[in-house]
Amino acid sequence: MPEAPTAIMPTYGRLPVTFTHGEGAVLYDTDGRPYLDGVSGIAVTNLGHQHPRVTEAITAQASRLVHTSNLFHIGLQEAVADQLRSLTGMEKMFFCNSGAEANEAAIKLARRFGHSKGVASPQMIVLEGAFHGRTLGALSATGNQKIRKGFGPLLEGFLHVPPNDLASIDALAADREDVAAVMVEPIMGEGGIRPLDADYLARLRERCTQNGWLLIFDEVQTGNGRCGSTYVFEQLGVTPDVLLTAKGLGNGLPIGVCMAKGEAAEQLGPGDHGSTYGGNPLCCAAAQAVLSTLTEEPIMQQAERIRDALLAALHSHIADPALIAEVRGRGLMIGIQPDTATDHIVAQGLAKGLLLNIAGGDTIRVLPPLVMSTEQAGELGQGIAGILNHVAQQEDRA
Numbered sequence: 001m002p003e004a005p006t007a008i009m010p011t012y013g014r015l016p017v018t019f020t021h022g023e024g025a026v027l028y029d030t031d032g033r034p035y036l037d038g039v040s041g042i043a044v045t046n047l048g049h050q051h052p053r054v055t056e057a058i059t060a061q062a063s064r065l066v067h068t069s070n071l072f073h074i075g076l077q078e079a080v081a082d083q084l085r086s087l088t089g090m091e092k093m094f095f096c097n098s099g100a101e102a103n104e105a106a107i108k109l110a111r112r113f114g115h116s117k118g119v120a121s122p123q124m125i126v127l128e129g130a131f132h133g134r135t136l137g138a139l140s141a142t143g144n145q146k147i148r149k150g151f152g153p154l155l156e157g158f159l160h161v162p163p164n165d166l167a168s169i170d171a172l173a174a175d176r177e178d179v180a181a182v183m184v185e186p187i188m189g190e191g192g193i194r195p196l197d198a199d200y201l202a203r204l205r206e207r208c209t210q211n212g213w214l215l216i217f218d219e220v221q222t223g224n225g226r227c228g229s230t231y232v233f234e235q236l237g238v239t240p241d242v243l244l245t246a247k248g249l250g251n252g253l254p255i256g257v258c259m260a261k262g263e264a265a266e267q268l269g270p271g272d273h274g275s276t277y278g279g280n281p282l283c284c285a286a287a288q289a290v291l292s293t294l295t296e297e298p299i300m301q302q303a304e305r306i307r308d309a310l311l312a313a314l315h316s317h318i319a320d321p322a323l324i325a326e327v328r329g330r331g332l333m334i335g336i337q338p339d340t341a342t343d344h345i346v347a348q349g350l351a352k353g354l355l356l357n358i359a360g361g362d363t364i365r366v367l368p369p370l371v372m373s374t375e376q377a378g379e380l381g382q383g384i385a386g387i388l389n390h391v392a393q394q395e396d397r398a
């Protein structure tokens with residue numbers, strides 16, 4: 001095992017493994033040992049590692065031009081914006097480099113929108129348990145006290161309400177004149193793969209329209225094929241005014257985007273916001289290859305098959321069905337809530353050559369790439385069942 005990288009700030013509790021290369025759904029460590037990837041770099045490498053179309057696009061672009069800044073027209077940025085427009089119906093795009101930055105853009109946009117209505121201190125409604133990123137604006141929108149703790153003073157202007165609770169939305173609508181927007185993750189990712197109710201989202205859309213609020217969907221994690229469609233709002237039948245994504249958009253190259261339509265698309269003008277790298281030719285070449293692959297190849301259609309194969313193997317190899325309290329999520333955003341302790345699950349997965357992750361404290365978050373075969377998915381599901389059986393045995397249960 002390599003020495004701990006001591007010049008790195010210890011912000012992550014890292015697993016004792018280093019990968020040197022990858023292919024599809026498999027990563028190889030420094031000893032050449034293969035690992036089945038159930039993490040996808042946290043919902044980033046949705047097309048798998050070293051996808052040929054992405055590799056070709058970024059190597060070709062890297063040999064021509066990497067960066068110019070947004071002082072100039074960028075043909076590839078225009079092209080990706082056009083792809084996103086035709087895929088989502090959003091009208092204007094702001095490119096940045098991460099999910100947190102996409103959220104920051106949306107927060108600024110929503111405040112502008114509020115000011116344009118004469119609101120002196122525009123408020124944004126956000127959900128308890130939500131995750132929107134680590135920068136201060138995004139952190140202030142985040143409803144996870146553990147992540148926020150110790151970083152005050154946070155930004156004002158956020159009203160945190162419980163998820164799936166329309167009554168608290170209606171109470172704010174009745175009480176306040178200063179709300180500009182509601183921002184939600186349609187499926188809370190870091191919070192433990194917790195989908196919002198379809199009916200709640202539909203009602204939220206109604207309330208936003210009635211009250212003149214913007215509805216903002218943070219699809220940083222749910223987007224780019226992860227849930228079986230380019231963006232999950234398409235499946236939910238609820239269209240936001242502002243749509244944010246990042247993670248899978250570049251399949252590993254850093255790119256994020258804040259998309260907007262209607263009045264929301266008109267809020268940010270010259271000099272109002274910026275990013276030095278945002279939407280540079282190299283990252284846009286990656287995003288273009290990702291979006292083209294998602295739309296031209298029958299790949300998102302695999303999400304349900306892979307999910308089914310994984311869950312079928314999980315359920316058929318589990319010693320006692322009661323060990324699995326709940327399975328949540330959509331497509332390849334899979335939350336398995338075991339009825340066992342979860343502290344050793346990731347380490348046991350690693351020992352078996354399976355990459356897993358825990359989200360929301362007690363949920364196994366499985367995020368396989370769309371290119372995983374059904375055999376590999378079965379192997380992953382069986383492996384997870386084996387780990388849970390073992391944990392239960394240790395707990396003297398099964």
Ligand SMILES: *Cc1c(COP(=O)(O)O)cnc(C)c1O
Binds near residue numbers: 131189219221246
């Ligand atoms: C990961 C994530 C973010 C933050 O993205 P970064 O690229 O890490 O800044 C924001 N929102 C959601 C829903 C996420 O899953």
